[in-house]
Amino acid sequence: MHWAKILGVAVGAAALLGLGIILGHFAIPKATDPQASSTSDSQDLDxxxxxxxxxxxxxxxxxxxxxxxxxxxxxxxxxxxxxxxxxxxxxxxxxxxxxxxxxxxxxxVLLSYPSAEQPNSVEVVDPSGGLLVYANRGSEEDFKHLEAQRIKLEGTIALTRYGGVGRGAKAINAAKHGVVGVLVYTDPGDINDGKNSPSETFPNSWGLPPSGVERGSYFEYFGDPLTPYLPAHPSSFRLDLNNISGFPPIPTQPIGFEDAKDLLCNLTGPSAPGSWQGALGCEYKLGPGFEPNGSFPADSEVKVSVHNRxxxxxxxxxxxxxxxxxxxxxxxxxxxxxxxxxxxxxxxxxxxxxxxxxxxxxxxxxxxxxxxxxxxxxxxxxxxxxxxxxxxxxxxxxxxxxxxxxxxxxxxxxxxxxxxxxxxxxxxxxxxxxxxxxxxxxxxxxxxxxxxxxxxxxxxxxxxxxxxxxxxxxxxxxxxxxxxxxxxxxxxxxxxxxxxxxxxxxxxxxxxxxxxxxxxxxxxxxxxxxxxxxxxxxxxxxxxxxxxxxSLFLPLNVSDYSETLQSFLQAAQDDLGTLLEKQNISLGPLVTAVEKFKTAAAALVQHILTLQKSSPKVRMVNDQLMLLERAFLNPRAFPDERYYSHVLWAPNTASVATFPGLANACARAQEINSGPEAWAEVQRQLSIVVTALEGAAATLAPVADL
Amino acid sequence: MHWAKILGVAVGAAALLGLGIILGHFAIPKATDPQASSTSDSQDLDxxxxxxxxxxxxxxxxxxxxxxxxxxxxxxxxxxxxxxxxxxxxxxxxxxxxxxxxxxxxxxVLLSYPSAEQPNSVEVVDPSGGLLVYANRGSEEDFKHLEAQRIKLEGTIALTRYGGVGRGAKAINAAKHGVVGVLVYTDPGDINDGKNSPSETFPNSWGLPPSGVERGSYFEYFGDPLTPYLPAHPSSFRLDLNNISGFPPIPTQPIGFEDAKDLLCNLTGPSAPGSWQGALGCEYKLGPGFEPNGSFPADSEVKVSVHNRxxxxxxxxxxxxxxxxxxxxxxxxxxxxxxxxxxxxxxxxxxxxxxxxxxxxxxxxxxxxxxxxxxxxxxxxxxxxxxxxxxxxxxxxxxxxxxxxxxxxxxxxxxxxxxxxxxxxxxxxxxxxxxxxxxxxxxxxxxxxxxxxxxxxxxxxxxxxxxxxxxxxxxxxxxxxxxxxxxxxxxxxxxxxxxxxxxxxxxxxxxxxxxxxxxxxxxxxxxxxxxxxxxxxxxxxxxxxxxxxxSLFLPLNVSDYSETLQSFLQAAQDDLGTLLEKQNISLGPLVTAVEKFKTAAAALVQHILTLQKSSPKVRMVNDQLMLLERAFLNPRAFPDERYYSHVLWAPNTASVATFPGLANACARAQEINSGPEAWAEVQRQLSIVVTALEGAAATLAPVADL
Structure with a gap:
């Protein structure tokens, strides 16, 4: 016997990169020659x-x-x-x-579109899909919590809600735990201040209607996936499709909260923790599978079919x-x-x-x-x-x-x-x-x-x-x-x-x-x-x-970086100082580098005030202001983080609000099983930051100094 | 019975990086305030x-x-x-x-010095060292030739002469073939136009005396070995000594040709090829070991002791x-x-x-x-x-x-x-x-x-x-x-x-x-x-x-790069074109990029001729001239080549005088056992060069163009 309740079929042209597309049964009706003018070198903001x-x-x-x-x-x-x-x-x-x-x-460029001939779908079927579990926001902690409840994740479909972690991370985390498909919905508790009925949502308020599906890219990097670091010209070198990294490892499909409710409010198993509850109007349970007295036969499973190209x-x-x-x-x-x-x-x-x-x-x-x-x-x-x-x-x-x-x-x-x-x-x-x-x-x-x-x-x-x-x-x-x-x-x-x-x-x-x-x-x-x-x-x-x-002088106040550096330094001292001391890693050079930067920035700001508007030094000073941000780049600092070279603004996935390379390296070094090379990486990241700050200070220092 | 003829003992302060030091028994007696002066923006070469x-x-x-x-x-x-x-x-x-x-x-910085207490030495000893072989210049081909002569290299000491390949390469090549120590000498055929006697050499001519020992660094990279990409400040991150790469893998010692002659002219085995012969005044043989009727007992071996710190x-x-x-x-x-x-x-x-x-x-x-x-x-x-x-x-x-x-x-x-x-x-x-x-x-x-x-x-x-x-x-x-x-x-x-x-x-x-x-x-x-x-x-x-x-205008003629690019392109077309065609890799984009560069460079040179000396555009043009060379950098092009980022001047170890990344990748792709990823790397290197040339052309193009 084969039966299926088709919850939704993808239609329309909108698409998600990699995987996933709309699921729902809504229907929305559907300025002269620049060189000729006389110019003055001292032209300023008018x-x-x-x-x-x-x-x-x-x-x-x-x-x-x-x-x-x-x-x-x-x-x-x-x-x-x-x-x-x-x-x-x-x-x-x-x-x-x-x-x-x-x-x-x-x-x-490589883009992902749904197939008109083979629409994506999410179905509740007799046992031929995967048991459904509710995985909150799909973070690593969320999946660990499910496992701590003795819920076997292997082969399941995880229903998750938007928020908390990035889109791509939900599928990556899920796959690590053996999950074979991910659904993502927008909980009315997260987006509508709890309102979940059509009468309370658009067009009756700014709220998201129950059928609304939030699309988005699930690609972990940015830029054309096939041509990292190279412009995607027709003749450019392209990675083999099999060598692309950053795409979701398992099928992933966003759905509206109307469909999510059908699924989530019929789950069996232990109750989800309080912080996992949302505003669908039922108690969220963890699964796996559906409760016996609900809308679906108790042995029903969920089948996610994604046919994007x-x-x-x-x-x-x-x-x-x-x-x-x-x-x-x-x-x-x-x-x-x-x-x-x-x-x-x-x-x-x-x-x-x-x-x-x-x-x-x-x-x-x-x-x-x-x-x-x-x-x-x-x-x-x-x-x-x-x-x-x-x-x-x-x-x-x-x-x-x-x-x-x-x-x-x-x-x-x-x-x-x-x-x-x-x-x-x-x-x-x-x-x-x-x-x-x-x-x-x-x-x-x-x-x-x-x-x-x-x-x-x-x-x-x-x-x-x-x-x-x-x-x-x-x-x-x-x-x-x-x-x-x-x-x-x-x-x-x-x-x-x-x-x-x-x-x-x-x-x-x-x-x-x-x-x-x-x-x-x-x-x-x-x-x-x-x-x-x-x-x-x-x-x-x-x-x-x-x-x-x-503006004659660029209105970029480089000394405003001093506050950032000071706060990063303070966080490092407060939250990592003791830890680093135990490893004989000194923050002293970082203190010195931040001081050098602050001094150079303040002096440059003062210097600008003394300059005449007609001074030939205007462009020199402007170059210093313009190029400061470049001095924080180090293309070799984070070889695994595609494109990220700015030593102050690379992703910080650790809990300390300091220089990201330092924060991340410290977090890794504190993990169980980390070895001495993890502490060496902390020291390396510290030196990278110190060198960048000293370089930035040098960019701001009087230009004829060495 | 233990006996040894000590050929030389290291003395003096001179040292080789990593390993090796002098061997020999010679003894040589031993500019006002810049801001105050009035300046004119148009100041030019006087x-x-x-x-x-x-x-x-x-x-x-x-x-x-x-x-x-x-x-x-x-x-x-x-x-x-x-x-x-x-x-x-x-x-x-x-x-x-x-x-x-x-x-x-x-x-x-990390430097290598000889030990005063434990001088380096090269000794001919009873069998407790290694059999000596003559390995010409220590290239990979040289060692292959020895093996083709059925000379077992495992455990031998290789005597090599300077030239052909770099210092460091001799030891690296030797170690790959099981050699356990390398001696390097300067052949009078390579340095003295064959003159090898004291009467024909300094102070009687500019020739190198028999006792002269050519030192040098055997480190494969440059810069402080412990702090790649970071300034070697006392607090900088340093590699663990066990993680340093680029040092010779086996003891390596330079000697004078006087000592080399004692060794080389006593070797047994087949004759060395004609191109391996030098000017020590004997026929060079390959070894292994010494001939029975020479200066040393036939079972003598050579012991190289290096104690550098x-x-x-x-x-x-x-x-x-x-x-x-x-x-x-x-x-x-x-x-x-x-x-x-x-x-x-x-x-x-x-x-x-x-x-x-x-x-x-x-x-x-x-x-x-x-x-x-x-x-x-x-x-x-x-x-x-x-x-x-x-x-x-x-x-x-x-x-x-x-x-x-x-x-x-x-x-x-x-x-x-x-x-x-x-x-x-x-x-x-x-x-x-x-x-x-x-x-x-x-x-x-x-x-x-x-x-x-x-x-x-x-x-x-x-x-x-x-x-x-x-x-x-x-x-x-x-x-x-x-x-x-x-x-x-x-x-x-x-x-x-x-x-x-x-x-x-x-x-x-x-x-x-x-x-x-x-x-x-x-x-x-x-x-x-x-x-x-x-x-x-x-x-x-x-x-x-x-x-x-x-000079008011920088005297850097950027259009002189056009000749280089054209010749690199020509070599690629002539020597790699057919090969690349078979792999469906087109040089067309490279042709276009070189043309773009040539056009932009020629136009800029013409533009400069039209500029007034007092023009505010002087600095703009000079920035283009100055920054052109930077546009050829790609720090991600050659991740294994420490510091080398210039896509035109990175080491070209292949035989075709074209863009080094392309030349090297093509050479590797043609090696036996190379797979499709080697051809992908060829295409990647081609795209890297094309992107760099297009970027360089953009640097030279009129500054308000995009």
Missing amino acids: LAILDSVMGQLDASRIRENLRELSKEPHVATSPRDEALVQLLLGRWKDSATGLDSAKTSEYT LELRTSSNVLGIIQGAVEPDRYVIYGNHRDSWVHGAVDPSSGTAVLLEISRVLGTLLKKGAWRPRRTIILASWGAEEFGLIGSTEFTEEFLSKLQERTVAYINVDISVFSNATLRAQGTPPAQSVIFSATKEISAPGSSGLSIYDNWIRYTNRTSPVYGLVPKLGTLGAGSDYASFVHFLGITSMDLAYTYDQSKTSARIYPTYHTAFDTFDYVEKFLDPDFSSHQAVARTAGSVLLRLSD | LAILDSVMGQLDASRIRENLRELSKEPHVATSPRDEALVQLLLGRWKDSATGLDSAKTSEYT LELRTSSNVLGIIQGAVEPDRYVIYGNHRDSWVHGAVDPSSGTAVLLEISRVLGTLLKKGAWRPRRTIILASWGAEEFGLIGSTEFTEEFLSKLQERTVAYINVDISVFSNATLRAQGTPPAQSVIFSATKEISAPGSSGLSIYDNWIRYTNRTSPVYGLVPKLGTLGAGSDYASFVHFLGITSMDLAYTYDQSKTSARIYPTYHTAFDTFDYVEKFLDPDFSSHQAVARTAGSVLLRLSD
Whole structure:
């Protein structure tokens, strides 16, 4: 006897890299010659131009951009994605509002798409699949807990919920314990403040409807999987498909919480711990298998069928250029990705809508001859970000040397508006001061009368030993296209957005993230009805961009790195000092190196104050400011961490908030079975950091010193 | 019965890194405030100053420098080496002839010294050592030939002669075949044009006396063996002694040809091939063991006892600085090592004598206020070069970022005079034009009336497709302190010297190289009696230095790289094309990349001609010229080749004179037992080169292009 309740069949064009696709039975209706103008070497930021730009950035135009950008699904390399390439090219080549030039660059990259002929499916079947278990967030600890409950994981299917660990980690952890398939759902407790009924969710609130499925890349690295460190040109060397690392080791499929409820609320076995419970309206049990009196026969198993195909596809970046009047060889790069999972009104079109409005305003000034930046501005619309930051990574691989030589900073605005409460900014420390300067001069949306800065500080702040209470800048992981700029190239980078009040919701992210419900209507109804938050982000990003491109002295405060280094050092001393002492590893050289850095940074900041604006030394000083971030790179520091070379911002998977190489090496050295070579690696990582800090201090020290 | 003829006992302070030391019974008696002066942004090379410098460089002062520098042995870190540190510091801090500043920097490095208590020895003993074989130059082919003669190598001692393969390779090759000890001698056929008797050698000619022993480092890498990629500060991470790679795997000992003759001319066994014969005055046989009627009992064996000790020692670099007037953040570095094996009159003191004379002349102009360079000049006296380029490598590790950001070029003058016939120059292609410009303006020593250039072209030339007949610039291996500058940092580098007429002698190098006979008397009597060749090198190096430090536009002709790339491409097409085609690997992308480079380089050279001297674009163009060499670096290209990152100049151990990664990968792929992954590596190396060339072309292309 064969029977099956088909829970869902994949449809549509959206896809996950590697494995997995939509499961559900929802249906969503579906700017002149730059060399000719006379220029002055001392050209500086023009506040009148800045004011003019701020004034012209128009909320209603951003709204119309967003409506157009999000009107159809535009997953990477789809016909609509390519149509948007043409839309961007058209805007940037417009004779009245366009840039100096615009072009596309194409890469041939490995992407994963569902099969129309063989849709993916999740079925509950007679014993021919795997017994279902509930594994919470799919962390290593979660699977260990299941084993401690004497639940045999071999051959099971693990139902997990988003959050806690990264997508890819769930499958990797599961496979280690013998699990043969993973389902991932979004628990209403994590995304909807517990609301789980259609009447409480979109279109009745911003909540995720029960059928919403959160897609996402399950690839562990970023960049094209076949061409690490090389641009994915058609002729480039490609890894053999059998040699790719970073793909999920077992089939992995996201589902909506409606389907998850059918499964989870019918499980048998011991109760899940309190922290594992969610908001599906039943007590979560661990399994394995279903309870006798539930919706399914007690011996039912779950069968996950994934038929995604890996395909080489051509993905385009669109690049637009405004040539610098004085320093055309210094680049300020501003980018966002273009590809979405479905309609992607928020992710990424809210960012692209802002990008297009900034380019219109700047392009208009440019075409009128009213303005040309001191430095070159590069605007970028990256392809295939959702599949693993692919377009931006290939770009950095192709132009590695040139970008490292010349790039002043990278500004990323991906999702521009998560919601409308406050600015959210992430970046490396030299970006802090320019974001502060910009936001102090722009009014926050709403009727508070506060600046963006003053509004921001109410939501997210910290006490700086130097400045007192300031808004808190987040750090940059690998969540968007800044990743290869900061980690691979060592370029000062930042990410800007408006977001919600975290005291009012526990939502992991805006609820329709990566689902088919991320639509224009959703944005207009719930996130930013008057588009004033989009406008606020456009003004913030526009102001930061202009300050970086036009200021005579680069507005990068390198001494803001001193705080970071001091706090990393403090954490190392407090949390690792005793441990290291026992191993005869001294933090003394690190103390000295941090002091050297602080002294050199402070002296350089003072030196800049003494310089005349017309001084030929301006460019020298600017080079020091620009290149500081590069001095923290060591391509040999973390040979197993693809692209990660920045010794301060590489992934820190340990518990101590200090230099990541040191933190990780210490954690490994403390593991059972670690040998003396693990302590040698601690010492090596310490020397790598010390050398990088001394090198960075040397970059900031007076240029004729040795 | 125990008997032994002790052939030699080590004496003296000279040592070999890792293993081995002198064997022999000879005895040799034993430059104002830079910021204050008014400067003009357009300051350019001043030909009157250049003339004045050329005129002031004084042969007799070089002679006196050399006499002082070479009067005592000054092996690295010896008291005399440290005394010379003080001598240099004194000169460079002199108030009338010194530089702006001078200082030392110290590194704690692993060096190998002989034991005074337990001298090294080579003995012929009753059977308790190893049977002696003659292994020619100790190449892999040589050992294979011995095995083909059915000579069992297991447990033997191999007598080899210098030349053919590097020092370290002899022991590595030998050990692979079971050999347990290696002796290395200098054959009079290779060094003395066959002369082998005391009456025909020094002090009666420039020939090497029979007792002369050529020392040298047998370490396979360069830099401090314990701290790869990290500066050897006292607190730096150090490899465990058991984990060091690159040291000879078996005891290795150099001996003089006097002792070698005793051994080699008593061997039994089949005759060595004709190409293995040398000038010891007997027929060379292969062994194993001695012939019955010779000087030793037929069952005699050879015992090699090496008791060198590895010690952590402090080695100093001396750095002297002349601050640049206009661009203090651009560095021209000029260096030579200071340490010798014994007296080291030629190696390295002939170079140091020139360095000191250049610094005196420049220092005098500086202190008088008559001159200050446009860019900063850094003069360097490196420590511990003979043990593996250690001082210069540690310097590049310590100041990696800063040096990569700012260094225009590195000029190396190690041995300044091998002999007095002609200039010998090695360098990367952008160095060619400045060397040509300098040497066209300087008279060659002697009465020819020719310029150094016109004299040089008579000895060493090639036909350039662009320029016609020109002197031939050699390429840079890892023979002196330029190695880490070019291979690790990607800095345009060159090495300058005067040398002998290769048509008049087949000597591998000047005969007393690395022996105790390399003395002041030797130089004065045979190499350069009037020191006019030393003066010629001082003028050449001084002129190149001034042109690099003072010219408004950097005198680096980047389009000279086009010839190199074209010739590498041609070799790939001619010698690998068919092979690659069979593997479906196309050279098409390489052809395109070379074309792109050539076009961009030619356009940039044209662009420079159109620029006004006062143009603010000068620095931009100079940055392109300076940074071109960096664009060829890829630290991930050759993970097994320590420090080698330059995709054009990494070691090419294959027979095709093309891009080294491609050449080596093709050679490996053609080996028996190579699999498809070897061909994948060929494709990977091809992509690495293509990406580097495209990146280099992008560095040269107009700066606002993308």
